[in-house]
Amino acid sequence: MIENKHCADLTQLERPNMDALRGAIGYALRRAQLSAFEDLIHALEEVDLRPAYFSVLYVISENPGLNQSEISTALGIQRTNFVTMVDNLEKQGLIVRQPAKRDRRSHALHLTPKGIAVFNRARDLHTEHEARLIEKLGPNGREQLLPLLWRIADE
Template structure:
């Protein structure tokens, strides 16, 4: 069993499961999944981005992203508007209801982040994030 603990992919997956378990519990009271929260977060920070830009930024396949957007729109958390520069695409915005829910969820998300930082210990976040980003193609 010890040998598998030295495999990067295995360690990353175990860490991801642990972090997501805490995040899922954190967002549960808002009826949000991590992907939905991420979409709301990006829209809040970048109102008016189109669906392709957001799906690309989050690494969500376009076909899956359409389903996420449909659910968020049906829940009246976001709205689609024709993009000003490209009438074929839709710009996304939070609704008032979406903004209110996002801000409440973000406050709880801050507590989640605090718990993860505490687990990492002093300077753990500052060490971990650059290493994780090195593993991505970005």
């Protein structure tokens, strides 16, 4: 009997009580975000992109010619961090900066032919990633979850 109690104590030590945290919205969001990003990071490895870089390419693809400031604001990325991202994407040959038509002091961003090819493959990988998440959520899960998340995200 003593051995069993000792084993039970070890099991309890190995699995701490997480009930209070599991009931916290912020904690659940963070754990879900970590899980989702781990899957997305793995998916995008094939095209050597991180999720934030994929988001930048996505916005540029949908809005060619936006300037750096417009894209960084839309994605909620600090301008100083965004400049580094743009530099890296340009070095990889995925985007080009061109003088903006509205303001020649700023740069309009466009995908290069290589950028289009990488983005198209990344978008396919992202679609597969989304399908895995939707499968985890079950029927109507996506339709229920997204409005709730955007309600929290709205400022």
